[in-house]
Amino acid sequence: MTFKQSTTEKSTCFIHKLLSNREQKIANRELELLNVAEKIMIHEGFSGFTMDKLVADCNYSKGTVYNHFANKEDLFCALSIEGMRFLISLMQRSLNIQGTLREKCLGLFYSQRLHSQIHPTSFLCVLMAKTPAVLERASKARLEHQIILEQETTALVDKLLSTAITSGDINENRKQHEESLCFALWSMSFGSNALLINAAEAKAVSRLDTNNALLFNINALLDGIGWKPLSSECDYQQSWLRIGNEVFSKEVSALQE
Amino acid sequence: MTFKQSTTEKSTCFIHKLLSNREQKIANRELELLNVAEKIMIHEGFSGFTMDKLVADCNYSKGTVYNHFANKEDLFCALSIEGMRFLISLMQRSLNIQGTLREKCLGLFYSQRLHSQIHPTSFLCVLMAKTPAVLERASKARLEHQIILEQETTALVDKLLSTAITSGDINENRKQHEESLCFALWSMSFGSNALLINAAEAKAVSRLDTNNALLFNINALLDGIGWKPLSSECDYQQSWLRIGNEVFSKEVSALQE
């Protein structure tokens, strides 16, 4: 079987391909394990997840599972990493929307909200990875991987911001605060989504029209930054719907079923 | 001893006082337990905390500890509740600042940041209480108590917002969105502080001037809401320092030691 693979791949470097195939196999198994883990969490909640159940539901032994993940929290971190990968793919797609730069920015926020709705458990893992319980115990390698992915999202936002500044949609005297702008967007996105999902019982959330709360928050922030066109000059509710229809039509209609 | 207490209290209702004393004793013990728990978390991290260690470090048995807390997560929730109580006391004090209504609003944000700096572990408990692990397992009574405290903070913000609207500092056409404004403030506060503390390693945070990041975010949001005077018309950095000096001088100087 190993031989078969190496020939079908017509590799010029047999050993390299062999290694790479082995690595591929391990990576696939890891994804398989993460899938099983997520399923357990979906059905039994986070507190219902145990390593024993994971071993019972997959075809590998405890030792093999612990070969992949240093400990339980490391596995949470791995799930968070997969969640971020998915989020980044949504973010990249969202930038394809036809429209102003501010609408593209809306697309980035839309992506995170969509992630939280399509894969709530995955999204919760991303939130949990920012929790001391995970930060204290996950392996160094995994935590670093996560930082790299965060850097990717930061790069996407940075690029959009500097385009907006050079194009004049954001006043150029904001250029010296570009990093602050990026952090403000992240904070608002993180805070809004975390509370909308995990504080749904709180009066300050339950009394809201939760469908528009996020957009309201973004509009307030982007108006405050002075990102043109301001929300008074443009119907961003329309833009929000357009992002759903034009970029994420498949995902949105799947959600509504 | 019971008799002694009841006479020194010169109660008109002996039985009621007895009960109330007993209840007081139980409440005191609970605070004592929470104090010990917090100390363990400070010294050994969240993942280092166990119920066994709590029992070892206090003078009560396992059964008694479990009389207070339904389970470990319930104890986390109790710590979060104490954290919120402390936060609310800071928020109330912060409203005493002399100045505009927007400066009072700054005081509310200042309170949360101060909480995260004076009692980091307590603050982290408040964040953790918004995590599925805790939400899934804490007792109903405790979760409800927390909702009530959240309602108190919401009420403080609501009151300030409606004063600002009637006084004209916020345009009165915002009146219909008062709840949205409240949620926007909460989201920004929650998101900024959570990330400043738990994502310190991320490039988007580490490259910041963390001392001014929160104020930058608030200013952007409040400008976007159109809360007068705008940040272009007023030196809020000065206000921020003033809040520290005038309302929280003791806490701030203790921090700088």
Added chain:
DNA sequence: ACCTGAACACCGTTCAAGT
């Protein structure tokens, strides 16, 4: 009515033995 701590069940983690 409340407290106690031994006892239990379960969970996370390891590692000697196997392939």
Added chain:
DNA sequence: ACCTGAACACCGTTCAAGT
């Protein structure tokens, strides 16, 4: 070189016995 699962240590939780 990697996989296995029995074994272990520890942790969370309970409850019969005690005051």
